Amino acid sequence: MAEDTLTITDNRTGQEYTLPITDGTIRATDLQQLRIDDGDSGLMAYDPAYLNTASCRSAITYIDGDAGILRYRGYPIEQLAEDATFLETAFLLLEGELPTAEQLHRWEEDVRYHTYVHTNVQKFLEGFRYDAHPMGMLLGAVGALSTFYPDAKDIGDPDGRYLQRVRLMAKLPTIAAYVFRHSHGLPYVLPRNDLDYIGNFVNMTFEIGGRHEPSPVLQRSLEILLVLHADHEQNCSTSAVRGVGSSHVDPFSAVSAGIAALYGPLHGGANEAVLRMLDQIGTKANVPGFIEEVKAGKGRLMGFGHRVYKSYDPRAKLIKRVADDVFEQTGLNPKLEIALELERIALEDEYFVSRRLYPNVDFYSGLIYQAMGYPTDYFTVLFALGRLPGWIAQWEEMLGDPEQKISRPRQVYVGEGERPYVPRADRG
């Protein structure tokens, strides 16, 4: 019978080693026993950008990138998007099981109770310039929350962790809405605890003089988008939350690191970049020319490609359906025609096919957010609202994992050898 081991011969020494294989992995630290002599600190695995390195064991999200499968705690994303609310999904990610009616009620009530933020947070936001990027404001404000809740430092206390979890879930929509109002020069709208999670957020962003008429279709569509974004295992921002959290800093600081990572155009900022790209293309007739430029290496087709999905991103499929519901309500976004044409050509083009580049979650989400009335530079804030439960769940899983330590990769030093300091006057 085949053994779950790997036998390696170190040709430098002729020595043979047998390493255990567990869950399809070898332990990189097992390689340390491969040494040339006693002074050698052992063989390392070199893996820039963690292309083939598992950094943790996780029971939260399962992805099969080749088959286009995404599941939270075992539940297919398609079923959650169809039936689950966002808070229910958050409970599932955080607790591991779907809530009973009673658990869901308590969770919703706890979150509802904590939606207000200290008025100094409002003052803090007022300090930002009128044209400050919403993600810059969001990450600053969430980081600042740690100063309002010094008890959050006690990450070893399960009750305390629950409280911070509730505070983050409850206050992020309030802060996100204040950021929106700040960008528009509008007064802040206080949370309304008679509304549900999504209804309250939408009201805080769009209410003006009692004239905002909520649309159940748009609110459910936003909720589905948040469910689709709620976790995605060890992506850049989640790894940032885990990495920063591994220093045992409070969760507000760790989450603000996640927001910073999400801000980048290669990650959550891609939905914003897609809209700018569609603006730049301008008309459907310009699409073939734009595709040629991408193929010639002059920029990327934003919203295409993924580190893990090498087939159609299952979230992009679901988002396309949401788009139909939203556009039926709001009327067609003219940029949709350009996006559909880009997708049609790219899915047939050898360049994209051979590299297995398919639309990702960000390709259509920006068009939907725009139709809902959110400005382009605000899209990633909506992504952050969705990803929050995943960040918290992954942070707590990391803290409870006895194998985890402070995150600290190794390096291969390629710089100068030792050399004497040259006095300033002697440097040519």
Ligand code: ACO
């Ligand atoms: N447009 C054109 N070419 C692309 C694209 C793209 N969007 N993405 C990858 N490629 C090409 C690369 O140039 C490379 O080609 P080469 O082999 O000839 O050099 C090949 O495909 C592999 O690309 P990598 O950069 O090695 O793939 P990686 O896994 O590192 O990158 C990423 C993944 C960052 C998502 C990339 O596909 C990309 O930049 N996409 C556009 C930005 C985007 O949409 N990001 C959102 C991702 S989803 C999310 O974060 C929520």
